[in-house]
Amino acid sequence: MPILGQNQYGKAENRVVKITRDGATHHIKDLNVSVSLSGDMDEVHYSGSNANVLPTDTTKNTVYAFAKEHGIESAEQFGIHLARHFVTGQERIHRARIRIEEYAWERIENSGDGAHSFVRKGQETRLTQITYDGEQWEIVSGLKDLVVMNSTNSEFWGYVKDKYTTLPEAYDRILATEVSGRWRFNWSDDEQEMPDWETSYEQVKKHMLQAFAETYSLSLQQTLYAMGARIIDHRHEIDEIRFSLPNKHHFLVDLEPFGLKNDNEVYFAADRPYGLIEATVLRDGCEEKIPADLTNL
Ligand SMILES: O=c1[nH]c(=O)c2[nH]c(=O)[nH]c2[nH]1
Numbered sequence: 001m002p003i004l005g006q007n008q009y010g011k012a013e014n015r016v017v018k019i020t021r022d023g024a025t026h027h028i029k030d031l032n033v034s035v036s037l038s039g040d041m042d043e044v045h046y047s048g049s050n051a052n053v054l055p056t057d058t059t060k061n062t063v064y065a066f067a068k069e070h071g072i073e074s075a076e077q078f079g080i081h082l083a084r085h086f087v088t089g090q091e092r093i094h095r096a097r098i099r100i101e102e103y104a105w106e107r108i109e110n111s112g113d114g115a116h117s118f119v120r121k122g123q124e125t126r127l128t129q130i131t132y133d134g135e136q137w138e139i140v141s142g143l144k145d146l147v148v149m150n151s152t153n154s155e156f157w158g159y160v161k162d163k164y165t166t167l168p169e170a171y172d173r174i175l176a177t178e179v180s181g182r183w184r185f186n187w188s189d190d191e192q193e194m195p196d197w198e199t200s201y202e203q204v205k206k207h208m209l210q211a212f213a214e215t216y217s218l219s220l221q222q223t224l225y226a227m228g229a230r231i232i233d234h235r236h237e238i239d240e241i242r243f244s245l246p247n248k249h250h251f252l253v254d255l256e257p258f259g260l261k262n263d264n265e266v267y268f269a270a271d272r273p274y275g276l277i278e279a280t281v282l283r284d285g286c287e288e289k290i291p292a293d294l295t296n297l
Pocket residue numbers: 156167218219220221247275
């Protein structure tokens with residue numbers, strides 16, 4: 001008889017918006033929460049007995065009920081509450097993985113009283129993944145779709161050349177990328193003090209952007225390392241960070257046919273193919289745990 005392998009189940013992409021009303025001033029948390037549970041689930045696969053199955057519909061309801069009962073302080077805090085609830089509340093469930101995307105909203109200033117009107121922030125999407133097996137926590141947070149550009153202070157030269165190499169060396173180029181990053185917290189059990197998740201996120205993003213802006217870049221690889229190293233150096237709660245950075249190439253347009261000189265001013269922004277630079281930066285002595293393919297996280 002064929003054997004059942006790894007399995008998990010739950011409700012994916014529960015969209016929950018929580019408004020906290022502080023008098024006339026309102027606060028928004030807008031999340032996309034995916035619940036994935038595993039445990040003693042052989043029988044439902046082999047015979048169809050649902051005796052151990054908490055319905056995915058219930059996991060959805062729990063997300064909404066918890067938004068009311070516990071509020072949403074941060075995506076990480078909310079995910080930790082949910083994971084703990086499923087693993088400690090159901091004997092047959094041994095592991096919970098909660099993935100959350102968070103969409104940020106910004107106040108529209110000077111609109112009426114300004115306290116209840118928002119515009120969705122066009123920048124990055126914040127991410128977190130909480131995994132709990134009843135003993136150990138693994139918290140990996142991150143972001144995606146953060147588009148950044150340096151219009152100078154980037155070069156690329158001195159690379160290997162073979163008979164297929166045509167790329168001209170660049171001594172002043174545009175460096176642009178869409179940052180996708182994941183960082184792993186060293187908080188792993190209830191005995192340890194939890195980080196302040198909101199402050200941590202803001203600080204990680206700040207250091208990431210400052211390192212991008214301040215590094216005189218000889219390659220995107222060098223910039224990536226500088227971004228990761230700065231976060232490891234400044235944020236003690238984080239042991240590991242992985243980046244996936246597409247090199248959003250900007251090619252100088254040849255304006256000679258029109259009798260014009262292109263003095264590093266007019267570029268063609270290519271969308272594909274793109275260079276893809278990926279690496280993990282670790283605290284010395286720490287283990288590498290974030291998977292190489294960030295789409296698997
Ligand atoms: O920063 C870069 N790194 C590369 O590895 C590379 N390869 C390439 O063609 N352009 C670039 N740019």
